[in-house]
Amino acid sequence: MFSKTSLLSLLAAGASAQQVGTLTSETHPSMPIQSCSAAGSCTSVSTTVTMDANWRWLHTTEGYTNCYTGNEWNTTICADGATCAANCALDGADYSGTYGVTASSGDLTLKFVTEGSYSTNIGSRLYLMASESKYYMFKLLNKEFTFDVDVSNLPCGLNGALYLVEMDEDGGMAKYSTNKAGAKYGTGYCDTQCPHDIKFIDGEANVEDWTPSSNDANAGSGKYGTCCNEMDLWEANVVSAALTPHVCSVEGQTRCSGTDCGDGDERYSGVCDKDGCDFNSYRMGDQSFYGKGKTVDTSSKFTVVTQFITNDGTDSGTLSEIRRIYVQGGKVIQNSVSKVSGVTDSNSITDAWCNEQKTAFGDTNSFEKLGGLASMGGSLSRGMVLALSVWDDHAVNMLWLDSTYPTDKDATTPGAARGTCETSSGVPSEIETSAASSSVTYGNIKIGAINSTYGA
Template sequence: MISKTTLFSIFAAGVSAQQVGTLTTETHPALPIQSCSAAGTCSSLSTSVTLDANWRWLHSTSSSTNCYTGNAFDATYCPDGATCASNCALDGADYPGTYGVTAAGNALTLKFVTNGPYSKNIGSRTYLMASDSKYQMFKLLNKEFSFDVDVSNLPCGLNGALYLIEMDEDGGTGRFPTNKAGAKYGTGYCDTQCPHDIKFINGEANVDGWTGSPTDVNSGTGKYGSCCHEMDLWEANSISAAYTPHVCSVDGQVRCEGTDCGDGDLRYSGICDKDGCDFNSYRMGNKTFYGPGLTVDTKKKFTVVTQFVTSTGTDSGTLSEIRRLYVQDGVVIQNSVSEIPGVTESSSISDDFCTEQKTVFNDNNQFSKLGGLAAMGGAIGRGMVLALSVWDDHSANMLWLDSTYPTTASSDTLGAARGTCATTSGDPADVEANSPDSSVIYSNIKFGAIGSTYSTTG
């Protein structure tokens, strides 16, 4: 899912680049994870996180002069995409001081608003690193992925998102030689929304047609988008949560333009499925399952487990089902079951579930048209990068996650009610002003054989 930053800095605004600057040392915060065997034995991996390039300072390769200020590229340094990539450098990050990103033990805390010495930062997006220059790649067919999360400090309008995307392991340096920064500096982002706010795509600046956002003073959109398969393991705040596979008709990261991007009225003509097939317990009819004081009590930490079941029960099988369960206070909590008339009682995502849900909710089934779970399984088998983020929504105020959406629908319209947040909530200006100290904590990340990453021992 796309998150945005607002940096008001005398040095820089959040932006991505292709050269490497030397004015701030880049040191990745350590975030060890565990790999688990079928016997339940887990071993630690020395992983870390890097900040997405869209948040970083972009400046001249020969000075500290900005290449991007406010929501515009500097015309002198960036008259076109290739020249901009040659003239401008991406620098290191002060993770806690500027971006509100802190790591301790196996926990990563992402603060929503951070007032640093030179900037005001909004949200963040980070990626898990296997080494100093390569992302950690997850191949999860016939496996499960689990993590602990604390969303107690995430109100309406915010999204603590943990998800997989089919980015290049090296951030694109191998395919695009003009990209000198690579994974170390968080380059190469893509998702199924084919976002146009990525400042550098395929080793070139997204300068052509760049237009500043009317609601975000440091964001804009260019001619090109960056597309790839996306598996939303977790999109949530303290009110609502969803997990959602999204697929594309292409594999790996691809730069799009025109119809292929699926913008606006062409939403269902593009190469990616922007809607996905979501399982949100509230939307599926159980309004007492997830939230403060409910079955999954969001006032305290809990474990989220996602299992990728194949048709053959082997790593080479076709993805047939995505299961979800929770663990809290040492108790395993099975996912809620669909209570929507016309949708078979189910607690997991399958192709049949998606077809029934789309039909009953009168939604376009682009997920099925672009290959469904088999396509999602292709990406999961090839390997995907883990993104950990917190963000607010300048497009739809996060109402698609935690309120009634579209807002013109009645709350009793099947599929419209997604949570208890008011339809007037989630405006970024309000959230940033009234909930700046919001945060999310991700910890205890594990992956391995199904049934190996969690226990009931507390």
């Protein structure tokens, strides 16, 4: 619902680039997935992950001078976007030492705060790779996506997000001649928040009108944002979880400026649906379903299944429903059912359900305006990239996920209560110290025909 990028990067080193540096070798950690047939037979696919460009060290092509330090550009090296792209190089990553990312037996663990030799790193975002130079493209109409997750070490204010975005397969390398780094180095990010903190967009540095953040030592915002369709399969911590499709009126990664970005008071005038249509069990009235000791017990690992149902049961049909199933302790657990007055007693997302929810909560229905599930299905048919991340929220402290939000509403107001966290929780300056050792672990990713990837 809010930016996953604006708060997270290296404190000391720079971040993002378009040329390729040679000071640190780039070796992608292994994270194999499985592809499953209708009969439930699964085969392994050799995939890896790469670190998003926004986290990487950005320095001069001929030396060690930072092009970006803290939350500011070196305006001598980066006088404008094109010059910066020519002068600056994006280097390889020390995944465990700098970023707290470790891969083991198909699992990927992301640590929240990592004290490295030269910097303190906050959070991370990685993408699944099909090869050294291309992202793995997921086409999930009439398919399901399954993964294991452990959020037991992810408290209030943090978000372990696993989601799909309609990025270019090569990170924009073919489209933009100034992008020499491509997918190998994690370029080309976009999402429905149209984030302005991405340091390189369309092969150029986002230096124009760059404004350092007032409450984040690492982030700032430039003139441009980068937009695309987004399917939030999983945004969660130990308290709350949300499943949320977001749609845009544009296809693929698109640079925005002005009203099209939907910033501030123009939130509902932009090309993307920033709110989405979210299914958060707590928000939908079932407060006993998800959490420590609850039906889905977040004190231990569990499996999350998301099914993309089409109107005619074919891979070329129109997306008509998104279903959620959990598996834990050998038991298949169907998603919780809506218990909100005015909303159908349902445990899945449909256009009709979204319309009822928006009305019941008094929310603006930009999801319907921008095409709803049919629009989301178009993106799923074209192909989307998997992002795996952990982040904190300098905008509203993640209260939209796990607390009462907006904070000026009573918790009894329909849609306001989203979890049990205090409205005073999630302040980044506090949790980056008190919850520094937090982490999330993802693994056992499977894709395949409906009901082929899981079982008791």
